[in-house]
Amino acid sequence: MKDVSTTASRTADSAAAAPLSLCTRRPKVPAERLVGAMVPPPRFDSVRFETYVPDPGQPSQSEAVRVLSGFAAGLGPGGTGGPGGPGGNAPDGGLKRWFRRGGRGARRAPGVGGSRGVYLDGGYGVGKTHLLASLWHAAPAPAERKAFGTFVELTHLVGALGFQQAVRTLSGHALLCIDEFELDDPGDTVLVSSLLGKLVDAGVALAATSNTLPGKLGEGRFAAADFLREIQGLSAHFRALRIDGEDYRHRGLPEAPPPADDARVTRAAYGTPGAALDDFPALLAHLATVHPSRYGALCDGLAAVCLTDVRPVPDQATALRLVVLADRLYDREVPVLASGVPFDALFGEEMLAGGYRKKYFRAISRLTALARDGAKLGAA
Structure with missing residues (x-):
């Protein structure tokens, strides 16, 4: 695991507040919140039939x-x-x-x-x-x-x-x-x-x-x-x-931005109030300890997610947990800036040819959209 805190101390402004970490969050969600939260997520709070633009x-x-x-x-x-x-x-x-x-x-x-x-x-x-x-x-x-x-x-x-x-x-x-x-x-x-x-x-x-x-x-x-x-x-x-139709997230838009390097990811995390900074393998391990029904609460209050050392997901169980997290981040419009491999390399060929392939392609599509937003953080 990379020591991102050491990197941060060298690159961040001394007055900057330390970023958040998903790996330190263990939300407890009462059952009544699960019921009350069954409303369209923030990304779709203001949509209406009139705002849908048919192709x-x-x-x-x-x-x-x-x-x-x-x-x-x-x-x-x-x-x-x-x-x-x-x-x-x-x-x-x-x-x-x-x-x-x-x-x-x-x-x-x-x-x-x-x-x-x-x-x-x-x-x-x-x-x-x-x-x-x-x-x-x-x-x-x-x-x-x-x-x-x-x-x-x-x-x-x-x-x-x-x-x-x-x-x-x-x-x-x-x-x-x-x-x-x-x-x-x-x-x-x-x-x-x-x-x-x-x-x-x-x-x-x-x-x-x-x-x-x-x-x-x-x-x-x-x-x-x-x-x-x-x-x-x-x-x-x-x-x-x-x-029928094409993915509007790709329609007329540029390709997903290339991954950033660790230093740029860390600077963006320290320079963005409310951002989380995590090592990707450590985050995958942490997701195994949190029930997927709590992934929404895991993302509460985040302004951005910054990830270092993104690499291909090692197994199917881990991949499915990552799909749920990607959905919750997308629902909440949380930008993602990452180093390592690009998001279209997260899932191996065997996974993309298997029974869960539609979930994996959805996750790639959504993370790509969030990465476009995250690229702006890195530039800033």
Whole structure:
């Protein structure tokens, strides 16, 4: 491990305050915070349907805005099949075109094409999270009756509260938005299938994003045939909307900046109030000691993350933890400045060809975007 504190003492101004360190943070997150924090992250706090800019060459993007606007309207009083009861008037000929009531259960949330939810599928950077957060903001229900979180955060919530308490807590919601919907192991398959089934019966509307179609969830990660019934049950809750396009983070933008050297990273850390400075291998080791549900709290209050000695991730478990951290940093718009290998060299060829490849490519895309912001810190 590099002695970055010695380097810092030689390069930083004597009056500068020492930077923070992620490796010294061990946040404790009460279960009630996990529930209260289920809102769109800061990066998507101000997004709306009106601020989404569809690519003129990709009509599926404009279509997604239209369908989701109707979905949101159906959640209000008078929306067809929504918590407010049948009937109502919605744009584009009314929600009857898209939504209808289901047969099982006392109440049914609105759906699309006969389902009880909508599922946005597409590549990286086409604006799926922007649209999902816009739906959350547009849904005419108080914030405490709407929940927004990633798939990983949802499973962590169930782990913290227990299944029955999670069902009771989320059943009072009008809408549950699930970002980055993935099934990584058989336990999560059964858990989420059971949870969503209970919530649908309670009248909760569902919306999700992913890079994998509902019927393909879990493919390439475990023996999907052994859990086919659960996977099919999940996909039945959603009507899939395909969103085509290029990654907007790369569209018309320069390539990711090259890594900095250790001295530049250290100077930036000491010159940026609220920045954290960590050795990358030490940070990876520390992540193994913190539950991923706390990675959001791990990033609280950070103005930037400065990393020295970035190197390829050694194993899959470590890589998946890094993916979660990258997501939390991206949500919070925390710039990253690093030395070592570039971020597109973090994951080896075997990882990028395996069942978690979509997560790794997402992490590369997001870290690249944060590295562009971090390059400005280094220049300053």
